[in-house]
Amino acid sequence: MRLTHLVSGVALLALSAGAASAATITIATVNNSDMIRMQKLSPQWEKKTGNKINWVVLEENVLRQRVTTDIATRGGQFDILTIGSYETPIWGKQNWLLPLDDFPASYDYNDIFKGVRDALSANGKMYAVPFYAESSFTFYRKDLFEKAGLTMPAHPSYDQIAQFADKLTDKAHEQYGICLRGKAGWGENMAFLDTMVNAFGGQWFDMKWQPQLTSEPWKKALTFYVDLMHRDGPPGATGNGFNENLALFTTGHCAMWIDATVAAGMVYDKNSSQVADKTGFTSAPMEVTDHGNGWFWSWALGVPASSKNAKVAKDFLAWATSKDYVTMVGETDGWTVVPPGTRESTYANPAYIKAAPFAETVKASILSADITHPTKDPVPYVGIQYVAIPEFQAMGTQVGQLVSAALAGQMTPDQALKQAQASVTSTMQQAGYLK
């Protein structure tokens, strides 16, 4: 009897110890299919570790504002944050994030593409681990090209893209030669336009942080963009962001679309796309240079310095961004939907290559997107479709609004750029970059 009591007591103690070590972590993330899949699969990690996850899912812009407030004030409401390659180095330098360089050897840091690792590092340390990465490239309708006797080159120029668009536009049948982002925002129209300006040989700042928005490449690029969209773009393009163009392309209204590589999986999904078997992929267009002609972005996961469960949070990250996780997604949900653009091993997997015909083009686009050399001439900043300084979000959105106004015909491209130059110069002076 006494032995039974002793055994029961020990078992109870062991259970209590187990319960005490289990923790609840809160993860703030964006609402996209990859993150929702992670949420769906996370009970497996919970079951394995005994820990619990509270999910806070928000729209990207709301999330950005929400987590910025929390991390800047050390609010400590989240243990894991979903952040981009823009925020990671800035927040890492501020010591707002914990370094993530102590995962077990099986995590295999070297399997992550070097460019992705660099984009998520500051002072030589990784401050976030990539969930997926993307570049931009050109989607085109193979059937329309074939019908018109056109051939899409492997590395098209913007002049060629314009010629194709002119030939493939048939507004009477709601077929538009090209669909491009027009909705104002640093992550919307400016993400595309920045790559276009880079391809035309332009840059945001010279080596002395002097704004360059009235330089010839900017004028040429913006005039080209506005003219092309007026001739061959869909109506109401100033309201079109990623989703709107995705809808236009997948319902057969666009002959070409230059946008995020992550859209490839959606365009290829026969359940939601009418052009799944008619779409081809090629690199983002270049013009005078191919530096920065395709963007780089990664949605990554970081642990704020204010987290009270950092150890458990890191354990989850090591699971959710591992090679095993990629395999698990491939085997449970299909290989076309595995998180793309982060690991060599994903692209060495024959099952993935077979299921995703766009995989090699995506990989090539991501590998060629060098955020440390984004422009033809040297610049003092990193970032292709953004400038990795805290002031950029506001500047980018303001310039995006002026670009959108030029597209709407409310002002000429020259007027828009003059105003943009004045506004950016003022911000840079206030921020102390310019004397």
Next chain:
Amino acid sequence: MSMRSKTQPVAGSFAWLAALLMFFPIFWMILASFKTEVGAIATPPQLIFTPTLENYRDILGRADYLSFALNSVIVSFGATALAILLAVPAAFGMAFYPTARTRGTLLWMLSTKMLPPVGVLVPIYLFCRDVGLLDTRTALVIMYTMMNLPIVVWMLFTFFKEMPKAIIEASRIDGANVWQTIVHVLLPLVLPGIASTALLNIILSWNEAFWSLNLTAHDAAPLTAFIASFSAPEGLFWAKLSAASTMAIAPILVFGWISQRQLVRGLTFGAVK
């Protein structure tokens, strides 16, 4: 035919037209919630389609709707009760015992509504962090009370002003103290006004998004945070977002429908003497 009977059908038609225009976005949202994601963005828009409950199933599988809804109910009703409790004595004092500064005070209270909330986000966030109120329903109740208090005081002040002062004086002569006067004489007379003020306050609190998104994370997140979790810049989301919005507005819509008689009575209180 009198002038009144001539103008009535015209006015009625305009009222119907206005009502239909106002209801159309809600109708379209409910319709979209039963479409597939591709159907929801189809051009030309689909009016005839096979309805699906897939969006509602997905939403209920992904998020704990009841927890969000419970937070919304507790926070909006709690904030309303607190605001009424504070506003009744304030409005009573200003309506029946005005001073030289009453008008200025009322205008000052209203002017606080003109401050953009983001301007005070950081100090309030820091305050909530330091007193341990982040992600609590208490924080939202306090914020919503403070936010809506000027409107509640103004509305109650207007209703109280409609009451003849003689009633108050009579009750005082009969020996009632201030509290008894408010509770037994004034409140029964202005009950429709208080009810409509409370209803408006509940609706305002229910729909508030800025503070609910910024001060909560998981435990205290109300339905506005629930809706925000179904919007996405990459990928199709209209059908699911419509389903989430329909589920979020359903309780307050039903509540408004049930209490519309009281609301109209309160809002037209004192309009015809």
